[in-house]
Amino acid sequence: MLHVCTGLAISTTAGCNSTGTVTRPVAPSLISEEKALALPPPGGPGIVGVVERPRANGVEQVISLATTARVSGQNYLRVEFFGPAVSRGQSAPFRSIHERIILREAAEAIPGVNLVRRSTYLQNSYGPFAYAAGRSTLGDTCLYAWQQIRAGTASDGIGRNFGMIQVRWRLCDSYASEEQLLSAVYNYTITGTFEGKAWNPFGEPRPADPRIGETGQPIYPVANAAPENLSIGYAGGVDLRPITISVRRTAPVPVKPALAKPTADRPVEGPRVPLPTSLPTGADKAAAAPQASNASALVVKVPSPRSISAPPQ
Template sequence: MLHICMGLVVSSAATGCNSTGTVTRPVAPSLVSDEQALALPPPGGPAIVGVVERPRRNGVEQTISLATTARVPGQNYLRIEFFGPAVSRGQSAPFRAVHERAILREAAQAIPGVRLTRRSTFLQNSYGPFAYAAGHSGLGDTCIYAWQQIRAGTASDGIGRNFGMIQVHWRLCDFHAGEQQLLSAVYNYTITGTFDGKAWNPFGEPGRADSRIGETGHPIYPMAGAPAGSLSIGYAGGVELTPTASVMHRSAPVAVQRPLAKAEAKVREPGPRVPLPGNVTTRAGAENSASAPEQPTAQAPRVRVPSPRSISAPRP
């Protein structure tokens, strides 16, 4: 028994000597700057108000909070998840395949009180196909919940390429924007992050040039390759545009004449009228003209107004 106790003491002492005592911060969500966002909304909105990053052993997740003007409870966001090799500390995130029921439950939790309808139209942006559900709240908000999984197929040179995967989820509600305007954000956003190494490239190989280029008998027109031209209006960014918000014409203020007191009316006498430059009329001149009897312009005495140079000059 004594030998066992002595062994425990020795092992504890050895463990204490081997410990470095370095203070470390556990792997937890942290607030990062907007410049470190792994995805950016399109120019013009919605604006980024904060980025929360969750590091994982096999990737990273960011929730990019966006400006919200809707009356529905909740915050607009763009959540992006990178699934790849085990390169950092923390717990590994399990791969979750995209299932319709799970996505619709997730959308209902993200946008409470709004009945969303799954749109069945096939849509595709620069990163591949995506899907979304849309609805309207009782307060007049338009909401969409979109999702996309970016994963390249097997490369042409065999197995062992393109193992990385990215999942993107959008939650957008706006009081001033319509469904097409909200959808334009999903079409025009930019992913700024990727994996280090060709084996984990989730975007696949670059596309080849059009085979019609340079060939005779294959005309190429300006609008032939613009399928997204139906989205003529971009994201409004929560700014309400009204016809009355243009230039407002203000009318000139109307001069109100002050009635003269009786004593003041008796003392004042009509004096000579001094013409002023332009159409400027002083209040005293208006009062004098109102109280003085009308006289012909030809009979009014002319008063010589000295120039600024001769104000201090002696009289001749």
């Protein structure tokens, strides 16, 4: 049978060498959030889903994030690991960041929004990064950030620190400001890395502080703080905390004016009573005076409540 296979045409020789194992082609797949190689900061934006694409020299993940903006498109955090041959599929070439290409990426990720490249130098825990931002016609704030994580130089001059991570952020929000969106780029966490020191993309760890263990080198709880600027002291049990005094405002109490003291030439004036237009005459006084003789003769009869309409008896 082996002799038959060797005598077949060239087009059939590949079938004789095949093992016949059924395999699944390399394609993007949906994975769980726990397997994400990068995580947004605590508090959001939340992860909606993670799509992973294996490559021959690494892996790419698109981590979809919650979106509240009215701009078309999905927020995401995309990470690409470039390193040794670790998987099947097509290899992705190492790419460096070019200004024109990255701005084209931003325009494709957030269409219809005029993004302006920010020229301020920024740096997070993984190194420098840059971004472009703008506002849509509907009032959404949008941001597109990019970062390349790679050790600057080899540690000892031989094959080390060859790995590289490319990071892309696409964020649009109807309520957040540009600074709030930028805080996500500062506080995200990369959870994946390469096995082996030769492909470490983060470089060598920083050496320990040379002051450790040395005499005459005090180390304070605040980093890089001068002793004269530290509020550290002991006052022998005296409470040095600032005293807070609360002032309560009340309505003013009206004060009555004091009466002037009478003097010999200035008596105290009382309230003025208006005088009548005409003084009463003697006849008016007599009519107004009560008649004592007739007061006892006048008797007022009150009718009974049950017979109000009846004339008094």
